[in-house]
Amino acid sequence: MSRVQFENYSSMKEVKEGKSLDRTKFVLPKDDSSFGKKLFSEKTICFTDYTTSKLAAKTCTAVIYEKGVSIEVNGHKSYFDAKGMDAIPFKKEFTLTAMPSEIPDAPWQPAVIILEDETDYWIYTSLYNKGDYHRQVQRIEGWCWGVARAQGYKYKSLRVN
């Protein structure tokens, strides 16, 4: 019995769904040299971490390539390869924006919006998951949009014109 190696889990949900990957161990490309042709870019609103004292809206510039994307927020640009992405929006079929991240060298990670028809809140969910079932999420409620509006962004419009 003593030779048996147990796997540690914090809940039966984790046992069933698997453990989330340690995002601090993700290694990102240094540039876009392996991403192929540039397809298009878009500017959107993203939000810093969700506390009243720190919350701020930022502009995210995403560049979409054939095999990856780059995300630039606050002058910091990070590169994400297609192998770690759940999907790449080749034809603008969904909006690519950013959310905070703990991936090394990437304070911001690519995200998509779900529940955007809800009037109460939107959910930003991580797109760079390396196959992990556990998506990171950021809940953006009405007051967050109020913060964005106070900074001069168009209220409840994700895209920056």
Next chain:
Amino acid sequence: MKAFIYFLVLVCLCGCSKKLSTKDYVVEKMNKDMSSAVRFIRLTEADDTLDLSKCHPIDYFRTLTPAGRYCDMSECVAILYKEGLLYSVSGSGAVYFFDNSMLKTRYGIFSAIPTDDNYWMPATVTFDEYVAAYECVANKTNRLIYTENIDRQRQKLIDMGVKDFDPYSVPLIEPN
């Protein structure tokens, strides 16, 4: 007086051997389950590695589980350690260890109840002559209770080929 002392020793030996036989059976069965298991699941709040050889066994249980939506009643062996609860269910392919902090209680007769997705949760069981009631004792879970008819359980043990069991202690499987 001498005869009385012999009698006392005999009673003690019988009592001890009965308890030891359950312990020996559970340890042997647990070793067998472990050798065929494919998953060793520990529910914990700690990051350290579990070393069973450094844990302190306190009590041993051999029980019959309730039937689930997708499974029949099965034999469960469990060892209560000072540090937590170790249990396995025959045929499940998994052995579980719940740290104390992941258990609602450390008191009772320990068995397991199945989930719809084919896992087994720790449970305590109480029973009378008709019904056994199993209550999930995993922390942070909603109240979950299974009941099972005692006559069905007795029949199940006979079907399983368990020859020597006390019909009045079912779902505990104890020598008659």
